[in-house]
Amino acid sequence: MKLLQNSGIPIYQQIAEQLKADILAGRLKEGEYLPSIRGLAKDLRISVITTMKAYEQLAQEGLVTAVQGKGFYVNAQDSEMLKEQHLRKVEEALLEAVSAARIAGMTGQELQEVLRTLLDMDDERDNQG
Amino acid sequence: MKSYLVFTSAWYRLAVFLLMPTALIGLGLWVERMLWGGRGATGVIVAAVLLPIAEIVSDNWLFGGIQTKDSMRLEYLKTSGRGMEILRSALWVDLARKLLSALGIMALCRLAGTWMAAEGTDYGSGIMDWGLEAGILLYFTLLSYFVSTLGTFLSRFGDMLWMNLLVGYGAVFVMLFGLTLLNLADIIFMIDIICAVFGILISAVTVRTAMKRVERSYYDK
């Protein structure tokens, strides 16, 4: 897990997002328990409040469920709902890109080029992985 | 009793229960031997005069500095509900020990001294009047106890060893002065009672002052 101290994103959110990615990608299986709040805090050398908040966020998003005395376990993922969430995110991000491209004076063609290059770079990175 | 044991380190106990009595009694008897006079009383005199300084100096390792102005001492004791009790019982046991030590050392010196004198030549005086004997012995004991306790009380206001030494030297002089009172041998029991009273007073003052000092550190500033 890579956490950036100084970005504008709160650490608990970074944790939540990285765990979320793991869950959605199947690296954390349904029914599996997340590391304990204190254990994770200890390993990451952060306050237990931070990990608590991260887990709470995941619970709010429906990705995990809290069990009194035992911890948080991964929920079965409703792939439809999540897919839709992510689709929306993609649209939002692309819309931003389109706006920026307009401002920069890029053509639609150039924009697609950039997209292709980025996808290729991402594939390469996964393969090196 | 236990609290006294924890306040005293092994070295201290060794010094106080073994070294000090042996040294004092030994010295006393040695002087007795050299001087060969005084009806077996020289030893006691020497022991009595030197006992307070030994007590006062050794106290530095026990309760040294317990009455200083530094109000942050003994915080460890204050963090426990039992702390005060433990301090108090350690102080009382220490006083009792001083009294018994004094009595023991004086008695041994005197007995050994008279035994030696009896073996001697001309004087050959054993114990004639047991009543007087007891009275004088008691006097030595109570006087040295009083001076020791007063001395340790005074020296506990500072935690530097030199202070203990200083008070100790003073104690020697007080003892010597006190011994001149032996001239009043007939009212020895009266003197004993006076000494006992003073002894009790200084004991109470010692414990009370130390306890009050620590208690006061809960307040003020």
Added chain:
Amino acid sequence: MTRIDEKTTITKQGNESQPTRIQDTALQARDLRKRYKGFELSVPRLALPKGFATALIGENGAGKTTLLNILTGIRLDFKGEVTYFDRQEPGICGEIQEQIGYTGPGAYFLPQWTIRQVEEISGLLFHGFHQDRYRAICEELGIGGSGLDVAKEVKSLSDGNRMKLMLAAVLARDTQLLILDEPASPLDPLMRDRLCDMIRDYLEQGGGEKSVLFSTHNIADMENVTDYCLILEHGNIVEEGFVEDLKEKYVLVKGEAADGERAREILFSMNRSAYGFEGICLAGNLDRLAGMDVSLETPTLSQISVAVMKANTSLGKLQKRA
């Protein structure tokens, strides 16, 4: 599909969540007041969250030691009341003190005590003192057994070793609350790290029942183990909260020198040089920075506490609480 608003680039990312409430408390205090010459400690309300490590941050002379002395029960002349653990009645007693482990500056032990004597006295003073645990911790910290001669007197120990001794003595006991006054100060950086781990272990062992309160004038050392913060300035608590909430309430703003003057009005506190300015801003005030070229970061506790303390020492009462 949501519209992307131009303004969103300047608002801080993250949830606008409510500050976390304290659920269970290790102790609560009300109307604490203590007056010295020219100084008054005044804490109308204090709640220590249970199961967490709370940092009491403040400059030297802000009143940290006084507050901790009051909470530990070694200072009794104060007004107000303190209620411990789940008790109904306020006030401290021997039973409660048995559950509190305190370390502090100053002459804690009699200087002529030896390490061995400390062990014996601890056993006598506290029921829940475990000799084997004490020895193990001493060994681990390098002050017992093979580390140091147990006949060594306290006065001959270095400050760091004396601190380790105090820590060993309190950690060897069964306690519910640790109150540590400036524990990091006499320790070297490696040992400070160790201290953070020890605090973490203590909390973990407690399973949410044990709590730690420590004071520091330099929060950077202990930041990674701090869960809850109390910032004390001139005898008053000027800010408190869980770290995550504080990190959302305050933002680290960096900008161009030219905007410095304008920024000074808006920021809580600020540093300025020829190259630009940097300061702490209340998240709620961020929109007032619109139009300026700034970057936003999450501040560290250290930065937040310095800003808050600075703001409270400057003249007048600053109505900066969001």
